[in-house]
Amino acid sequence: MSIDKATAAKVAKLARIKVEDDALPALAEEFNMILGFIEQLNEVDVEGVKPMTSVTPQRLKRRVDQITDGDQQALVLSNAPDAREGFFAVPKVVE
Amino acid sequence: MSDLNKLTLSAARDLLRKKDVTSVELTEACLQAKSAGMALNAFVHDTSEVALEQAKAADNRLAEGDASSMCGIPIGIKDLFCTKGVPSQAASKILDGFRPEYESTVSQKLFDGGAVMVGKLNMDEFAMGSSNETSIYGDVVNPWKVDQRNLTPGGSSGGSAAAVAGDLCLAATGTDTGGSIRQPAAFTGIVGIKPTYGRCSRWGVVAFASSLDQAGPMTKSVRDAAIMLETMCGHDPKDSTSADLAVPNFEACLTGDIKSKKIAIPKEYRMDGMSEEIEKLWAEGTEMLRDAGAEIVGVSLPHTKYALPAYYVIAPAEASSNLARYDGVRFGRRANISAGDGITEMYEKTRAEGFGPEVQRRIMIGTYVLSAGFYDAYYNRARRVRTLIKKDFDDVFAKGVDAILTPATPSAAFSLGDMATMDPVQMYLNDVFTVTVNLAGLPGISIPAGLDAQGLPLGLQLIGKPWKEGDLLNTAYALEKSVGFVEKPEKWW
Numbered sequence: 001m002s003i004d005k006a007t008a009a010k011v012a013k014l015a016r017i018k019v020e021d022d023a024l025p026a027l028a029e030e031f032n033m034i035l036g037f038i039e040q041l042n043e044v045d046v047e048g049v050k051p052m053t054s055v056t057p058q059r060l061k062r063r064v065d066q067i068t069d070g071d072q073q074a075l076v077l078s079n080a081p082d083a084r085e086g087f088f089a090v091p092k093v094v095e
Numbered sequence: 096m097s098d099l100n101k102l103t104l105s106a107a108r109d110l111l112r113k114k115d116v117t118s119v120e121l122t123e124a125c126l127q128a129k130s131a132g133m134a135l136n137a138f139v140h141d142t143s144e145v146a147l148e149q150a151k152a153a154d155n156r157l158a159e160g161d162a163s164s165m166c167g168i169p170i171g172i173k174d175l176f177c178t179k180g181v182p183s184q185a186a187s188k189i190l191d192g193f194r195p196e197y198e199s200t201v202s203q204k205l206f207d208g209g210a211v212m213v214g215k216l217n218m219d220e221f222a223m224g225s226s227n228e229t230s231i232y233g234d235v236v237n238p239w240k241v242d243q244r245n246l247t248p249g250g251s252s253g254g255s256a257a258a259v260a261g262d263l264c265l266a267a268t269g270t271d272t273g274g275s276i277r278q279p280a281a282f283t284g285i286v287g288i289k290p291t292y293g294r295c296s297r298w299g300v301v302a303f304a305s306s307l308d309q310a311g312p313m314t315k316s317v318r319d320a321a322i323m324l325e326t327m328c329g330h331d332p333k334d335s336t337s338a339d340l341a342v343p344n345f346e347a348c349l350t351g352d353i354k355s356k357k358i359a360i361p362k363e364y365r366m367d368g369m370s371e372e373i374e375k376l377w378a379e380g381t382e383m384l385r386d387a388g389a390e391i392v393g394v395s396l397p398h399t400k401y402a403l404p405a406y407y408v409i410a411p412a413e414a415s416s417n418l419a420r421y422d423g424v425r426f427g428r429r430a431n432i433s434a435g436d437g438i439t440e441m442y443e444k445t446r447a448e449g450f451g452p453e454v455q456r457r458i459m460i461g462t463y464v465l466s467a468g469f470y471d472a473y474y475n476r477a478r479r480v481r482t483l484i485k486k487d488f489d490d491v492f493a494k495g496v497d498a499i500l501t502p503a504t505p506s507a508a509f510s511l512g513d514m515a516t517m518d519p520v521q522m523y524l525n526d527v528f529t530v531t532v533n534l535a536g537l538p539g540i541s542i543p544a545g546l547d548a549q550g551l552p553l554g555l556q557l558i559g560k561p562w563k564e565g566d567l568l569n570t571a572y573a574l575e576k577s578v579g580f581v582e583k584p585e586k587w588w
Contacts, residue, residue: 003463008459011459011462011463011466012459014462014466015415015446015455015458015459015462016419016422016439016442016443016446017443017446017447017450017455017458017459018440018443018444018446018447019447027459030456030518030519031459031460031463033518033519033520034407034456034460034519034520035460035463037403037404037407037520037523038404038407038408038464038473038477039404040400040401040404041401041404041405041408041473041476041477041480042476043401044398044401044476044479044480044483046476046479046480046483049479049482049483050479050482051475051478051479051481051482052478052479052481052482052485053478054306054336055292055306055481055485055534055535055536056291056292056293056336056338056536056561058293058336058338060335061332061335061339063332072196075196076196076425078194078196079192079193079194079195079196079425079426079427080424080425080426081423081424081426081427081428081429082429088424088425090424090438090441091432091436091437091438091440091441092437092438093437093438
């Protein structure tokens with residue numbers, strides 16, 4: 001499978017990373033190199049093998065369904081690039 | 096007493112307990128060594144004031160006679176660990192200015208035990224790299240040098256490795272997703288252990304690939320690793336994958352007796368074109384274990400070859416998801432935007448400016464392998480192969496094998512800049528011997544095993560059974576005694 005410039009642009013868009021047009025061919029080439037390396041996996045017979053979900057057989061622990069944390073608005077906002085009136089501020093979202 | 100920074104952790108502990116030295120003295124020695132060692136670029140955020148306060152508090156605890164093994168020990172903390180009020184930015188521009196309002200569980204456990212933070216340590220950006228050349232803080236330089244060239248300390252825990260090998264602190268925390276503790280430990284002639292997945296809490300450690308990431312100690316000896324690991328381990332309700340198992344006294348496991356232990360040599364680790372030096376080192380290590388009374392058996396781990404390609408699907412996939420949080424909204428750095436830019440442009444510019452090229456590459460590969468139409472072909476296939484890789488190990492351990500001996504790295508440390516013109520895959524090959532261990536969730540330890548012809552350290556790796564770090568450390572301890580590696584880098588900085 002080969003990645004072209006358009007696919008590279010689509011991936012960059014999905015990843016929300018701005019890539020300039022003139023950088024796309026090199027990016028596509030890098031993707032192809034890495035994917036070429038990954039293609040080796042096609043040699044493996046995985047018929048009937050389950051995809052791993054947890055490397056150690058463990059059951060997720062459960063706890064009582066009650067509030068254990070909260071009321072930390074100032075701490076939560078303390079590292080925001082732009083926080084106003086108790087909220088995270090962002091550029092216009094709705095057209 | 097001079098050169099307190101050169102002590103091992105265990106020697107320092109013994110001196111502290113005998114009141115022959117104070118934590119303040121040890122800490123001051125390390126702070127001086129750190130200032131004198133700027134050329135290594137290992138430490139990035141200064142925490143001298145915190146360190147001296149912690150050292151005084153540790154001395155008070157020691158005076159009261161109620162102190163753990165880590166009490167008063169000056170250590171470095173990898174920048175991947177969130178440390179309350181202290182910059183923690185995973186060596187990335189995108190976390191510029193981030194000061195966590197919380198402490199990672201592992202660093203909290205170390206501080207509760209009385210450890211002293213000398214400073215935060217350089218690393219590859221978001222732990223993605225094998226040479227510490229992707230850091231926003233610049234390259235770390237290996238204290239080992241044989242000519243005018245500056246060598247890589249390995250990565251991603253390159254700052255931790257250089258700081259410990261260069262005696263800037265007594266020990267350091269590292270993290271390991273594909274080899275990031277063991278490879279730099281091997282490149283700098285120190286000990287590094289990645290425990291079983293789930294041993295150390297991942298809470299508060301900046302996430303790279305959550306199903307692979309584990310923290311561990313990087314130290315000057317196996318005993319030091321046992322002491323520090325014990326303090327770092329333990330169940331944490333804040334990490335759902337943290338194991339609720341008792342933590343053994345790892346130091347007490349170090350008897351040096353490995354009689355009748357079964358050590359396996361996996362034939363697939365004998366790579367085509369493997370250097371004679373590595374081969375010789377491996378054979379010598381094998382003989383040493385045999386001489387110490389272990390039984391040596393040949394085994395096969397048939398899917399070894401597919402570990403790296405599986406890793407380069409799974410790790411980027413998880414990274415693309417984990418790193419989605421860096422969007423310029425809640426923390427870290429936001430790019431300047433132009434008039435008329437909406438939120439999407441803000442995200443795209445923030446992430447393009449904030450992430451370095453290797454991190455961008457991995458996020459995009461991860462995005463691709465998880466995208467509609469490719470999820471099964473890449474991601475699910477890689478997870479199936481991962482199941483097979485783990486089964487390879489399960490089968491070997493089911494035959495009564497106690498540990499597996501392999502080389503730690505395919506070569507000694509290379510020059511900084513050497514890989515710049517290579518394609519990314521060449522750099523990935525550094526982790527060929529270590530990455531299987533992360534995929535299978537097993538404990539693995541790298542110990543220095545000798546010098547190559549140029550005079551650079553080489554490491555051997557021992558892989559253990561899940562949750563049997565004590566036994567693994569003991570085998571490593573026996574090998575360490577047989578090897579008798581005492582070489583240190585000549586101070587040039």
